[in-house]
Amino acid sequence: MAEQVAKNARIASTVLKTLSNEERIIALKAVHDGLLKAKLDIFEANVKDMQAAKENNLSSALIGRLDLSKGDKFDVMLQGILDVADLEDPVGKLTLARQLDQGLNLYRVTAPVGVLLVIFEARPEVIANISALAIKSGNAAILKCGKECFHTFTIMSKIVSESLAATVVPKDAVQMIGSREDVAALLDQDKYIDLVIPRGSRELVRSIKENTKIPVLGHADGICSIYVDKDADLAMASRILADAKTNYPSGCNAAETLLIHESLKDQVPQIVKGLIDAGVVLHASESVAEVLAASLIPAAQVVPAIEGDFDKEFLSFDIAVGFTKDVNSAIQHINTHGSKHTDVIITDNKDAADKFLKSVDTAGVYWNCSSRFADGFRYGFGTEVGISTNKIHSRGPVGLEGLMIYQYQLRGEGNIAGDYLGAGGKKAFIHKDIELSSVQL
Structure with missing residues (x-):
């Protein structure tokens, strides 16, 4: 059958x-x-x-x-x-x-x-x-x-x-x-x-x-990461994070990992505010957990990150959170633990953004926008x-x-390869490009 x-x-x-x-x-x-x-x-x-x-x-x-x-x-x-x-x-x-x-x-x-x-x-x-x-x-x-x-x-x-x-x-x-x-x-x-x-x-x-x-x-996982750089607009970061994680958490383009520049330790509660307000549970590394312990964030919404959390597609109101020392280490982390789906940098520093955009080995790499845009409908493909x-x-x-793939059509007038260089003949090829707009097939 x-x-x-x-x-x-x-x-x-x-x-x-x-x-x-x-x-x-x-x-x-x-x-x-x-x-x-x-x-x-x-x-x-x-x-x-x-x-x-x-x-x-x-x-x-x-x-x-x-x-x-x-x-x-x-x-x-x-x-x-x-x-x-x-x-x-x-x-x-x-x-x-x-x-x-x-x-x-x-x-x-x-x-x-x-x-x-x-x-x-x-x-x-x-x-x-x-x-x-x-x-x-x-x-x-x-x-x-x-x-x-x-x-x-x-x-x-x-x-x-x-x-x-x-x-x-x-x-x-x-x-x-x-x-x-x-x-x-x-x-x-x-x-x-x-x-x-x-x-x-x-x-x-x-x-x-x-x-x-x-x-x-296809793709096996959607482990999408967001890196908040030291030069990020924190209000923007909080809003993007909330959307990327909570807009549709079971989608493969939802954020699963949050990396924060270590110089922003004192601003972590502000960065994750949108996530906390939405009820997201932070699977925090030890250093992040120490910072959050002194905040007013409900204890139930901060749990210790365990082995595998930074390699995990939660597909729920959960996200792994860790510090990184700079954009280079963020890139290295994503290239090691990500799934090559969609990854994001939030920063006002164009040099940092350009480095991230060029270095992260992923199908979609974004600057200052939600990973949820990784979708054929949103790209104007109609659907995907x-x-x-x-x-x-x-x-x-x-x-x-x-x-779509492509095929080569060769249209001749009785030509044979044996007349040309490389196949025993003496004729040389012209190899002259033709203006596409002038062609009528």
């Missing part, structure tokens, strides 16, 4: 990438309208999943990710589909044109990756996100949800399938699978599947990486397929661009 699913996706991908941008936009709007019309039914199914999660004593972080009705999450999900539809067509964009010889021209054009296998846990919005990005980018997608969002997944996948059936998009361009056994079998289909995108726990990502030959795009900490062509929030 898994092989047939993968084969069908491959066939669908060869058709999908040939559709016009207008045809793909129509399909996306059909999906948007279908999900909007079924909003109440989707929420009803989502409630069942959250009730089951609570009955099974799943973590509050997981339940938070599962909740599709929280705040404007559902509306943002739907808007993401429309935003993707409105983006420039990523397929067939010319990125290089070069004349190799008279009548022999080389072109580099963008092309879809092919077939995506997306495996996610308690993230029901991923169904809409991936469906939109896949269709717009000309990629076929196979989606598998975790049992935590079974009811939500079932109804949303049904709506997506029904919506696409009324368009020219091939029916197998977006397929939903249900069993864990199917996943294991699909991970062996490297002949048909081009990229695996896991969205979930560290254990999920690592398990997938260890059990497939297919390239994997996930966050990548890999050192490949896609890093950080991955939108349409990250789902």
Whole structure:
């Protein structure tokens, strides 16, 4: 069964990438309208999943990710589909044109990756996100949800399938699978599947990486650090910290580590005020705990940091706090303990900021702003397929661009390599770049 699913996706991908941008936009709007019309039914199914999660004593972080009705999450999900539809067509964009010889021209054009296998846990919005990005980018997608969002997944996948059936998009361009056994079998289909995108726990990502030959795009942890420099605006620091930690603590872009320049010891209570007011528990190093012991901060909100706290993704109202002697030691700490997701410096010193921005080995590095901005929607990508900490062509929030590769098209007039230098001939190549705006493929 898994092989047939993968084969069908491959066939669908060869058709999908040939559709016009207008045809793909129509399909996306059909999906948007279908999900909007079924909003109440989707929420009803989502409630069942959250009730089951609570009955099974799943973590509050997981339940938070599962909740599709929280705040404007559902509306943002739907808007993401429309935003993707409105983006420039990523397929067939010319990125290089070069004349190799008279009548022999080389072109580099963008092309879809092919077939995506997306495996996610308690993230029901991923169904809409991936469906939109896949269709717009000309990629076929196979989606598998975790049992935590079974009811939500079932109804949303049904709506997506029904919506696409009324368009020219091939029916197998977006397929939903249900069993864990199917996943294991699909991970062996490297002949048909081009990229695996896991969205979930560290254990999920690592398990997938260890059990497939297919390239994997994603991140295992979101250990985001914020460094408050000696030249920081402390009121700004307190506000940024509160947002980065409490706006959505179960998000992978939430702050998990706070590093403070040691010269600011007397100002620590001011720096962490926003965190304390929000009810965050500080897992403090010994030196930080000594400073806070003399403050009016409730004792219950300061606990000793234990081994592993500075390598931990809390995903809750907890944060590890420690001192660092300067920007260099902060950089070293982050490069050693971070997860290459998103890291922040708060300072008014441009030299310190520039050093931090250039030296921290991370997908996203920020100056004087919250780590919560690490998101495809906020970047203007419409939505995202996930966050990548890999050192490949896609890093950080991955939108349409990250789902594209390219191919070289060489257009000749009967040319053969044997006529040219390097292959036995005497002709030299011209290698003259052609102005892209003058090319009409």
